[in-house]
Amino acid sequence: xxxxxSTYLIYLAxxxxxxxxxxxxxxxxxxxxxxxVFHGNEALADSVNHLLVVGFYLINFGYVSxxxxxxxxxxxxxxxxxxxxxxxxxxxxxxxxxxxxxxxLFSRMRRRSTRNQPPVSPDAFTPIxxxxx
Amino acid sequence: MFSLTVLYDPECGLCRRAHDWLAEQAKIVELNFMPxxxxxxxxxxxxxxxxLTKQDLTLIGDNGAVYFGPKAWLMVLWALTRYxxxxxxxxxxxxxxxxxxxVSLISQNRYQISRATGLSR
Numbered sequence: 001x002x003x004x005x006s007t008y009l010i011y012l013a014x015x016x017x018x019x020x021x022x023x024x025x026x027x028x029x030x031x032x033x034x035x036x037v038f039h040g041n042e043a044l045a046d047s048v049n050h051l052l053v054v055g056f057y058l059i060n061f062g063y064v065s066x067x068x069x070x071x072x073x074x075x076x077x078x079x080x081x082x083x084x085x086x087x088x089x090x091x092x093x094x095x096x097x098x099x100x101x102x103x104x105l106f107s108r109m110r111r112r113s114t115r116n117q118p119p120v121s122p123d124a125f126t127p128i129x130x131x132x133x
Numbered sequence: 134m135f136s137l138t139v140l141y142d143p144e145c146g147l148c149r150r151a152h153d154w155l156a157e158q159a160k161i162v163e164l165n166f167m168p169x170x171x172x173x174x175x176x177x178x179x180x181x182x183x184x185l186t187k188q189d190l191t192l193i194g195d196n197g198a199v200y201f202g203p204k205a206w207l208m209v210l211w212a213l214t215r216y217x218x219x220x221x222x223x224x225x226x227x228x229x230x231x232x233x234x235x236v237s238l239i240s241q242n243r244y245q246i247s248r249a250t251g252l253s254r
Contacts, residue, residue: 119207119224122198126181
C-alpha cells in the first residue's frame, strides 16, 4: 500500500468517525429540545430528530467524499501528515458549521413554539355561560 | 386559546375607533366584541364584576381567563398577526411598567381624548 492510499484511508476513517460522533451527540442531546418544542409529543420529536440527523449525515458525507481528492502526489510521511491536517481540519470546520446550524434550527423552533404563549398571565378566571341556541 | 372576547366601552369614541381598526386587522386569535356591562355580557359571564369592566378594557379568553387593563391591551396586540412580536416586547420586564403607565393614562382619559380629537359623537 502506497503512502498516498494510506493517507486517503486515514482521512476517510477519521472523517467518518468524527461525523458519526457529532451526529450521535446531536441526536442524543437535541431530543430534549425537540420534545419541549413539540409540547411533549415524543413521537413527533423523535421523528424530526431522526430526519435532522439523516440530513446531517448526507451533507457531511457528501462533503467528505467531494473533498477526498488531494490533487498532488504524497511521497513522504511528512507530506501525508500535512495533507491530512488540511483535509481533516476542513471536515472539522464543516462539521462545526453544520452543528451550529442545527443548534440554530433547534433554538428557532423553540422560540416559535413559545410564541403561542400569551405575553402576560391572566388576572383571574371566570365561568362562561353556554351560548344560547 | 382560540378566541378572545373584548368587552369595550361603547360610549367612548376612541374605543369605537379602536374597534373599527381592530376589525380590519389580520388576526391569529379570533376577537369577538361585546359592549361592556351589556345584557349579553352579563348573561355570558354571570360571575364577572361588570362594574369593573366599565372602568378599563377587559378581555376574556375562551378558557375563562380574564385580562384587565394594560394586560388586556397586550393580549389584543398578541391576537394580531402584525403585532404579536410587539406584545412580547412591551410585556418584557424592562418595558412593562412604562406600558402599564401609558395604557392606564390613555384608558383613564379616554373621554377627554375622544373629545379633544373629535372622535366622540
